[in-house]
Amino acid sequence: MPKRTTPAAPPGILAREPRATPLGPHARALGDAQRLELYYWMRLTRTLEERLVALYKQTKVVGGLFRSLGQEADAVGSAFALERRDILSPLIRNMGSMLVKGATPLEVIRQYMAKGDSPTRGRELNIHFGDLDRGFVGQISHLGDMVPVMAGVALSFKMRREPRVVLVYVGDGATSTGAFHEGLNFAAVQKVPLVCIVENNGYAYSTPNPRQFAGEWFKDKAAAYGIPGVQADGNDVLAVYDVTRAAVERARAGEGVTLVELVTYRRKGHAEHDNQSYVPPGELEWWAAHNDPLDRYVARLTSEFRVPAARLAEVDARVQREVDAATDEAERSPMPEGTDALVGVYADPPVVPAEWYREGVTKAVERHERPASWGTSGGE
Amino acid sequence: MANEITFLEAIREGIDEEMARSPEVFCMGEDIGAYGGAFKVTEGLLAKYGDARVLDTPISEAGFVGAAAGAAHMGMRPVVELQFIDFISCAYDMLTNYVATARYRAFLPCPMVVRGPSGGYVRGGPFHSQNPEAAFLHTPGLKIVYPSTAEDAKGLIKSAIRDDDCVLFFEHKYLYRRVKGVMPAGDHVVPIGKARVAREGTDASIITYAATVHKALEAAEQLAAEGISVEVLDLRSLLPLDDEAIQATVRKTHRVLLLHEDTRTGGIAGELCARINETSFAWLDAPVLRVAAADVPLPYSPPLEDYVLPQVADVVRAVRHLLAW
Ligand SMILES: Cc1ncc(C[n+]2csc(CCOP(=O)(O)OP(=O)(O)O)c2C)c(N)n1
């Protein structure tokens, strides 16, 4: 490894030096192909989000756009620790986790463009979608709610003696909700096979950690629930993988819940509209220059693991092709028909009747009323 | 116009004036301080009043709504922001069990305001577009206000802050920057519980509130071209309802359309219809009709949202139907 030469961070900013974490047992067991696969998922996450930004600027994205720039390692490395049969529930910065679990760029782009053949048929936004077969449950906006829900998924595995593990993500901010507390406590008492990842990215919207939580680290919350709390450098994909894999194996062995804190940083605003005026000057630049998870992983792959740069370039080219193809296909997708809205509220009856004044109206409205300025002006 | 301000600025001006007027008034909510709130309603208040009176909270709706009640018992006047009104469900227990019953069961006052951006027509999807007012209409002890004009937004937020009970103040986000008004001079206060005739008419009445007031006015304009004269009553306050104003318009036009953006079943139109039936049955020349959102969670994609929410064309059709009765 080359000697690190990170200069001292300017005073008053949130800066965290990359930690020199030695390779843990699980990370050591990864082969060349798996290490390259991790790179592929991280690169795909970043490139796909960059494509979404381009589509957003062309006003083809309906609603807000959420980035995970600088957090690709935490999403990808943690999901990579699961097996095919395991289930996760992502949050808004976990597109990478979903991709690892089998979500496709085509689905993500269709979803952001509100297309009729998107995974939610245009009913939900951004990466709010799931697929039980592939092993991910879609989130709702209300923060913390997925913790009890995923505790229940884990409970079903325990009851049926299925050797499957559940992973649920929350942000530093979401740990302040009642639902987080109730779900984690329930899971701990029931000793279900659940891993709860707290992605500590420094901010919840504009709120920095000290105004969210009076403790020092989120992993310290675990002790009060009687479960282990562990922590890793969230921008070191191998460290993330290692710590999550250990928690997953512990859960699979019937030893119960682990809280894993991944320390990372949110480089973009809460959503694309947020200008980050509350971030001290120099902070974003510091993270981009000195603690970017992709840069760090590329450096490690090429030096420590002797991966030729050309191999990485091949992956980049493959990612580019896949994202291009997905974009073209998503652009050709149709918007939903208005009346699709009436289907599927209940199993029985399958369709809600149309209002009497809409009889014979098959298009959304007779006169399309959408002013040019429509679109949310706030965040998620 | 030079001194015109937006609906959003009108709310800010109202809060600002009340904070200046009484030191007990303070604001709490997520990202409301330096950031000024997700929609910037509280922008500038931190700089003016300091962080002792403009508090950024953790993401704990039950926590800070409950804390507002405690502070209100002690004589403070908290104004709590929900980042989106959709998150009021997280504080439902506090509001309906604790706050709403406090005066009745324990003689404890709860002079507090719970406010936040509500409503659809903005492609916000199922969790950033809700209209949960009816869930609270059924809770004696709470008041509910839902303005449609900038003047009323200011006058009503001031009344809400001065009210001695808990007021839920809904701010339709579609109106935030689209609706503007010139504020009346001086201490402009609009009483809670009083409706407003938004347009005079003689052939039929549309009773509505919030964003659909503007849909009703647009429909009335179209119908006027056909020679149909429509009166539009803007309720402004949903709890308490202005029965006098409701009766007056029913007895004037004899034909009533109830219009709201909330879903149809269990929506406020049902309560309005019952009251009209009880008090003014003999004055009706046609059954009371409803235009409301379809009974589905509000979807995100534009064609779906447009289909589910009431549109001007629906209102026009329904009024024609009333007239043809
Ligand atoms: C119960 C609830 N309250 C408020 C919000 C609005 N909101 C959405 S994301 C967010 C900040 C989340 O911060 P964090 O949990 O740290 O996740 P991050 O965005 O940093 O990944 C807020 C306040 C919400 N979605 N749910």
Ligand SMILES: [Mg+2]
């Ligand atoms: Mg965060």
